[in-house]
């Protein structure tokens with residue numbers, strides 16, 4: 001189990017980046033960390049990996065304490081692997097050799113089998129002999145993940161792991177990677193801006209705001225009962241609608257167009273989203289977003305109904 005106990009970290013005296021963070025994560029559990037740019041996601045990952053000297057608090061994996069560079073010649077906790085945003089690969093050797101670098105030279109057969117298994121997970125078999133310098137950003141990102149997995153860490157820390165990978169590849173890769181981690185019982189912490197990483201694959205979700213943990217729970221609970229617009233906005237174009245003097249948070253799919261209601265609106269814009277249209281309308285002097293099955297002309301008068309159940 002990972003135990004982060006009351007940690008505080010600041011890069012300089014004026015600026016606390018992590019303010020009293022405490023949480024735990026079980027072996028094999030998958031945590032997503034979300035929050036606005038600059039809120040401290042990467043810093044949290046670096047602190048957990050042991051790349052930073054904390055001002056306060058402690059981090060433990062089982063009974064072993066993770067210590068920062070002040071205490072370690074080679075920073076980085078040995079049972080963890082961290083894939084940073086700049087992959088740190090060796091450009092002049094092949095994809096397979098990059099992965100093998102982290103495996104034992106004394107067991108060439110096992111090393112080859114493991115490399116093939118990991119090439120399969122990241123869907124890069126066809127590029128096994130290609131030099132890393134000739135790969136695209138997204139391909140390098142996948143090799144970096146495979147390399148981090150080579151020695152089966154207890155905890156994998158991924159910083160924006162699919163940021164350079166196209167949507168087509170991303171979904172398949174996510175499914176393969178996260179089911180592989182579950183099968184091997186490898187815990188994982190992913191810093192991400194992508195709601196799909198959190199909603200479909202995480203056991204727990206942490207949202208950071210203003211250098212503090214705003215919420216830590218299952219993605220379902222956080223999505224269904226967002227405490228603040230800041231949280232709901234991580235998932236969708238959320239509306240904060242005033243009804244009877246009270247503001248409620250409503251996702252676009254929770255608003256329906258009906259034949260008659262007391263809530264009337266006028267269409268401002270309609271955006272094609274593939275399987276539905278996102279309609280922006282003006283309702284009681286507020287801009288509201290809702291999902292609809294067909295295109296609506298600008299200025300069309302509509303009646304709305306809010307269905308708050310998820």
Ligand SMILES: Nc1ncnc2c1ncn2[C@@H]1O[C@H](COP(=O)(O)OP(=O)(O)OP(=O)(O)O)[C@@H](O)[C@H]1O
Nearest residue numbers: 011012017035036037038039040041042043044191
């Ligand atoms: N090496 C550093 N020295 C000083 N300040 C830093 C350093 N690295 C990050 N920061 C600052 O710490 C804060 C948190 O940065 P961090 O990279 O952890 O944010 P983030 O949530 O990962 O952002 P993003 O989503 O944009 O990647 C930011 O204000 C950033 O400017």
